Amino acid sequence: MPEKTPLLSNLAETLIGSEIVRMNGEIKEKMKKGEQIFNFTIGDFDTSIFPIPIELEEEIIHAYRKHFTNYPAGEGEPELRKSVAQFIKERQGPEYSLEEILIASGGRPVIYSAYRAICDEGDKVVYSVPSWNNNHYVHFVKGHHVTVPTSVKNHFMPTAEDLRPHIAGARLLALCSPQNPTGTTFSKKQLEAICDLVIEENARRGSYEKKLYILFDQIYWQLTFGDIVHYDPVSLRPELKEYTIFVDGISKCFAATGVRVGWTMGPEVIISKMKAIMSHIGTWAPLPEQRATSKYLMQKWSVDNNLRQFKSSLHDRLVKIHTGFLHLKKEGYPVDAITPQGGMYLSVKIDAAGKHTAEGSLLHDQSDVTRYLLDEAKLAIVPFSVFGTEENVPWYRLSVGACKIDEIQDMLNKLKSALSNLK
Numbered sequence: 001m002p003e004k005t006p007l008l009s010n011l012a013e014t015l016i017g018s019e020i021v022r023m024n025g026e027i028k029e030k031m032k033k034g035e036q037i038f039n040f041t042i043g044d045f046d047t048s049i050f051p052i053p054i055e056l057e058e059e060i061i062h063a064y065r066k067h068f069t070n071y072p073a074g075e076g077e078p079e080l081r082k083s084v085a086q087f088i089k090e091r092q093g094p095e096y097s098l099e100e101i102l103i104a105s106g107g108r109p110v111i112y113s114a115y116r117a118i119c120d121e122g123d124k125v126v127y128s129v130p131s132w133n134n135n136h137y138v139h140f141v142k143g144h145h146v147t148v149p150t151s152v153k154n155h156f157m158p159t160a161e162d163l164r165p166h167i168a169g170a171r172l173l174a175l176c177s178p179q180n181p182t183g184t185t186f187s188k189k190q191l192e193a194i195c196d197l198v199i200e201e202n203a204r205r206g207s208y209e210k211k212l213y214i215l216f217d218q219i220y221w222q223l224t225f226g227d228i229v230h231y232d233p234v235s236l237r238p239e240l241k242e243y244t245i246f247v248d249g250i251s252k253c254f255a256a257t258g259v260r261v262g263w264t265m266g267p268e269v270i271i272s273k274m275k276a277i278m279s280h281i282g283t284w285a286p287l288p289e290q291r292a293t294s295k296y297l298m299q300k301w302s303v304d305n306n307l308r309q310f311k312s313s314l315h316d317r318l319v320k321i322h323t324g325f326l327h328l329k330k331e332g333y334p335v336d337a338i339t340p341q342g343g344m345y346l347s348v349k350i351d352a353a354g355k356h357t358a359e360g361s362l363l364h365d366q367s368d369v370t371r372y373l374l375d376e377a378k379l380a381i382v383p384f385s386v387f388g389t390e391e392n393v394p395w396y397r398l399s400v401g402a403c404k405i406d407e408i409q410d411m412l413n414k415l416k417s418a419l420s421n422l423k
Contacts, residue, residue, distance in 0.1 A: 015139060019386045027380045038411040039380045039402055043180060043252075043344065046402035050255040050313070053306040055299055059292035060259070072287040075275050076103025076263065080294035084263050087297045088248075092221070094234045094241065096265045102275055103290060105260040107219050107247045109283035111137055113274040114215050114245045114264070115172070119143050123171035128158035130387030130397075132180040132217075146170065147388055152395070155184035155338055156347060160193035167201050171210060176217035177231070178224060178342025181387050181397030183318070185224065185341045188231050195237040202243060213270075214244045219262075220343035222253040222307055225315045228341045242267050250293055252344065255310065255401075261285040261293045317400040317408065318346050324412040333419045334394075344401050348381065351394040355422040363422070366392045377418035379411060 006013045024042045031037050051057075075081070081101040089095050104110050111133070119125060121142040127134035128148045138145050146166045150156045157179060167173070175194070177186040186194075202211045214233055221230040233240045249262030262285065264274065278284070285293075297303065318340035325337035325348055336349035352369045356362055357376075363369050366383055373379045381396040389395070 011140070016136065018133075020382055023380070023382065023386075027374075030374075035378065037374070037378050037380055038407065038414070040398040040400065041380045041382050042401065043399050044257050044401050045255040046404075047255070049404065050310065050401065052256045052259065053254055053296070053302060055302045055306075056250075056254060056256065056259075056292060056296040059295050060288055063288035063291040066291075068287045068291050070287060072103070072284050072290055074279050074284070075271075076101065076285070077287070077290045077294060080261075080290045081263075083294040083297040084265075088265065092230075092232065092235065094232070094238075094265070097268075099268045100265055100271055102264050102266075102271045102278075103285050104249075104262045104264070104278060105283045105285045106251055106257075106262040107217065107249050108262075109278055109281070110245075110247045110249075110262055110264040110274070111215065111217070112140065113277040113283075114247075114266075114270070115141050115143075116277050117270055117273040118172050118213050118215075118245075120171075124166075124169055125172045125174065126163060126166050126170045127174040127388075128156075128162065129389050130156060130181050130384040130395075131174065131176060132387060134174045135388050137174075143171075149389070152338065152347075152349075154190075155341070156182040156395075157184055157186055157190060158194070159190055160197045163194060164197060167197060167212065170201075170212050172213050172215055173198065174215045174217070175233075178220040180217075180220070180343065181345055181382065181384065182338070182347045183340050183343045183345035183397075184338060184347065185228055186231055188229070188236070191231045191233065192236050195233050195240055198233075198243065199237060199239060211243055214240065215247065216244055217247040219247055219249060220252050221248070223311055223314065223344065224342040225311065225318075225340060230342070245270060253310075254306065259289050259293075261289050314344055314400060315340065317403045317405055318344075320405065320408050321346055321348075321398065321400070321403075321412070324408065328412070328416060328419070331416075333416065335415075335419070344399055346398040346400070347395055348398050349395050350419075352419065352422055353392060353394065358421040358423075366394055369394070370396075373415070373418065376421070377411075377414045379415055379418075 081098045115137045119141040125138045125143045126146045233244045245266035250256045322337045328335045334351040338347040381398045384393045384395045385391045
């Protein structure tokens with residue numbers, strides 16, 4: 001029989017929807033039926049646990065009452081771009097003009113428009129795995145995927161030596177720190193070596209060849225713990241300002257995922273093209289939220305106080321779960337975890353493929369283990385395979401955005417019981 005003719009575009013027929021959103025929908029259905037599920041899948045916040053800062057909330061309400069409800073400026077309101085420039089200069093270091101800053105409705109439009117502005121069909125895009133959604137954005141632009149596997153030895157962060165064999169001829173290098181899904185960060189030495197690799201490659205290309213750009217996702221950069229310091233390419237190597245596009249915003253650092261205010265800093269020539277792309281798809285942050293954010297970012301005491309409390313709450317949860325996993329490991333269970341460094345995620349290992357359940361069923365592969373954890377331990381976590389690794393990598397992303405701290409021990413107890421029933 002002849003093959004069925006596709007009804008829609010090649011993109012529509014081949015694009016895979018968000019696996020995490022699909023998983024979360026399935027979990028919510030279970031919860032509607034009365035099942036208690038420890039849901040650590042979604043990179044969002046339970047607002048009853050982590051509300052947005054009250055000062056930001058009040059500024060948003062005030063902006064709506066002042067009827068700031070028309071279209072915002074295409075590149076973002078000048079007041080907000082000024083606030084972002086000052087905020088970044090004071091807290092991070094790099095200096096950007098208003099023309100080098102673009103406001104968007106969160107980080108996703110920034111990433112999408114950067115890919116569209118830089119990459120043509122067939123262009124080589126380098127990204128490590130596990131990492132969030134790069135595979136889908138490369139698919140959008142019909143780019144050439146170059147995935148670079150990482151290892152637990154380096155906390156699943158790519159090194160210059162990992163990347164070196166793949167950089168020649170690449171158009172875009174996508175990096176993230178603190179990283180989604182791992183909750184780990186680049187050390188200064190690691191990132192400096194990667195920066196030098198990019199500088200070396202661009203110098204080799206000459207004046208007429210397209211350059212290699214870095215897309216640097218730092219949406220979690222203010223959520224680092226203990227002695228961990230956030231580093232970025234431009235602060236470490238100022239000459240990379242011409243070749244670095246940042247992804248940033250308030251979504252994660254202020255638990256404001258639904259407020260939809262993000263931004264990018266980068267070379268004016270690219271920012272102007274990204275603005276043009278976004279003008280056709282309308283991915284502007286709402287005007288009231290822009291007005292509110294511009295005022296809130298300048299409230300230094302409030303920002304510092306909220307960040308201190310928020311980081312402490314996230315860290316307490318991550319450390320408690322990390323400690324619990326290490327105790328289970330010490331008792332001989334097939335688990336492990338990486339010390340949390342930043343963001344809202346914990347990398348955990350549950351290596352139970354090949355074992356049998358109490359009923360005698362074999363857990364053939366990691367997908368069986370994931371299903372077993374949900375059914376028996378009521379634990380919902382996201383396998384690294386969703387983030388581009390091989391299917392049977394036994395590592396998972398665990399998100400604490402909806403975690404009640406007094407339920408952690410119950411979760412660990414149920415996990416221990418489920419693992420104890422395996423043979």
